[in-house]
Amino acid sequence: MAYTTPELAQLAGQVLAPNYGKRIGMDIAFSHGKGPWLYTLEGEKYLDFLGGIAVCCLGHAHPKVTQAIQEQAGKLLHVSNFFLIESQVRLASLLTEHSFADQVFFCNSGAEANEAALKLAKKYAQDRAQPQRYEVVSLQDSFHGRTIATLSATGQSKLHEGFRPLLPGFSYLPANDVQAAAELIGERTCAVIVEAIQGEAGVRPVADEYIRMLRELCTERGALLILDEIQTGMGRTGKFFAHEHACIEPDIVTLAKGLGNGVPIGAMMARKEIMEHLTPGSHGSTFGGNPLATAAAVATLETLFEEDYLTRIQELSEALLKGLKDLKKKFPRKIKEVRGRGLMVGIEFEEATAIHEALLQRKIITNCIRGKVLRLLPPYVITRAEIDLFVGELGAVLKEQGS
Ligand SMILES: Cc1ncc(COP(=O)(O)O)c(C=O)c1O
Numbered sequence: 001m002a003y004t005t006p007e008l009a010q011l012a013g014q015v016l017a018p019n020y021g022k023r024i025g026m027d028i029a030f031s032h033g034k035g036p037w038l039y040t041l042e043g044e045k046y047l048d049f050l051g052g053i054a055v056c057c058l059g060h061a062h063p064k065v066t067q068a069i070q071e072q073a074g075k076l077l078h079v080s081n082f083f084l085i086e087s088q089v090r091l092a093s094l095l096t097e098h099s100f101a102d103q104v105f106f107c108n109s110g111a112e113a114n115e116a117a118l119k120l121a122k123k124y125a126q127d128r129a130q131p132q133r134y135e136v137v138s139l140q141d142s143f144h145g146r147t148i149a150t151l152s153a154t155g156q157s158k159l160h161e162g163f164r165p166l167l168p169g170f171s172y173l174p175a176n177d178v179q180a181a182a183e184l185i186g187e188r189t190c191a192v193i194v195e196a197i198q199g200e201a202g203v204r205p206v207a208d209e210y211i212r213m214l215r216e217l218c219t220e221r222g223a224l225l226i227l228d229e230i231q232t233g234m235g236r237t238g239k240f241f242a243h244e245h246a247c248i249e250p251d252i253v254t255l256a257k258g259l260g261n262g263v264p265i266g267a268m269m270a271r272k273e274i275m276e277h278l279t280p281g282s283h284g285s286t287f288g289g290n291p292l293a294t295a296a297a298v299a300t301l302e303t304l305f306e307e308d309y310l311t312r313i314q315e316l317s318e319a320l321l322k323g324l325k326d327l328k329k330k331f332p333r334k335i336k337e338v339r340g341r342g343l344m345v346g347i348e349f350e351e352a353t354a355i356h357e358a359l360l361q362r363k364i365i366t367n368c369i370r371g372k373v374l375r376l377l378p379p380y381v382i383t384r385a386e387i388d389l390f391v392g393e394l395g396a397v398l399k400e401q402g403s
Contacts, residue, residue: 004174005029005041009367026361038254046363049390051365053229054199056342057258058303064262068299071150078290081349088296090196094301098240100249103364105278106289110146110256110327113266114193115284117252118149119222120270121177124277133222135169135188137181142172143200144193144228147272153193156201176210181217189223191252196242199231203339203346208246215248224251224274232267232346234258235304235380238314240344243343244317263296265289309380317342320376321383323391329399347394358397364390 003011009027020026030038036059038046051057057063072087079085093105107118118136125133136153138144149169151159151304155172169188173180175198176237192214198204218225227250232242236258243250251274256266267290269277285294303309321338324347328335337348349355349372356368367375378390 004318004354006154008041011149013276024357025365028121035059035061036379036386040278044230044363044385046365047386047390048354048365048371049376049382050365050367051258051377051379052262054236054257054377056178056262056379057234057236058309059379062261062300062303062381064207064303065296065299065398067294069263072292075291076162077292078285078287081284081289085089085289085291085294087298088289091294091298091301093288094298094305095255095267095269098301098305099253099269100271101253102272103270103275105268105283106267106294107266107274107285108256108264108287109145109266110149110228111147112285112288113230113254113256113268114144114150114153114226114228115147116227116266116268116278117193117226117254118153118191120252120274120278123227123279123282124224124274124344127192127277128351130140130190130222132188133190135171135190137185137189137192137223138170139175139194139198139206140172140173141175141198141204142193142195142228143198144195175204178210181210181214185214185221185223186219187221188302189221191224191226192218193226193228195228195230196232196245197237197341197344199344199375199377200369202348203344203375205339205341212248215250218251220349223344225253226252226253228249230254230256231377233299234289235310236342236377237340238310238317240310241266242341259300260293260296265293265295265297304380313342313380316380316382316387317345320345320378320387320391324394327395327398328393330395334401336396340376343378343380343402346378347374348372349374354401355397358400359393362393362397364393 029041036048038048085130104190128131138153140155140312142155144150152166152170227243229241233255252270253270324338339346352368352374353371
């Protein structure tokens, strides 16, 4: 039975958990997409500058990913991890070939990837007869997920409300404060977990020098450095991993969002001498690395590398940042800052809610963080013309609202 959009919205209000609240897009339903475009049930067309929050990195209905999913679905959706899964092994080989890591554990989401990383860090310390080393240091304003452990690692007290007490042993550093890090990271720290750009905090880059300093400090004090690349990985910042900008090698990296271009999958990666502590029976996931998800991810990764998307992202990024910086010159009182790397961009305003709403009315999808920042995470398949279209529409909204 087909629903109209208002019928769907009404039913959703009755049968869905209320955790996503009354969001601005709750009266819009998309039926399909193509590249960076989404189409509603009524046939209206939207330009997607959010990509499902950094998920649809190759755009919607990418032919190679769609073909891989269709072929895999016609053969085998799932078998347990008691058996060899060809696409899982191929995916792990691709990920290790393009990173510092030797081995990969697969799961289904970003939070699960971080859970696995935190468990591995604890296990690594305990296997080395250091049971006192169980504390985890993360950054204020960070976001690492919604499970109890990853929420404990998330440095935002607003998100902790209603869920206390959280797990013991988690503390939060002010980003880019070298002195505070040197004081907090010590012999009880099993891991430091950090995002290279804090996406959920409003696209706040962490300085490369600070990440290098954390690397040195972790090595010196015997803690593992975990890079949460769930939002920044998969080429989003113009390099395959954002930590490559800082020229460091982390101990553990987590990945999810864009990995399956929309099919849920997460990954936790490490060098062999660390990953070997994830001993048989110590961790697992029923769906993790299943044939369907890994087939989609193999197609996504192969396309990303074979079609040299990293270069394209860097070129598109230059055009987008230039367009936005030009707008900032035109509207200096409205735009406070344009920041980010690659196709992960934040525009900070005095007040962004009305701008976000006006863009949506003009059929352009962005995300508004804390009423101040517009977050842009467009798919890598956008064209220069679509960037110009976005910048033009944003300029028109700012003009309409008065400088
Ligand atoms: C940096 C970071 N870590 C972890 C997560 C959690 O990922 P998921 O929602 O897939 O559990 C997110 C999601 O926004 C994220 O941006």
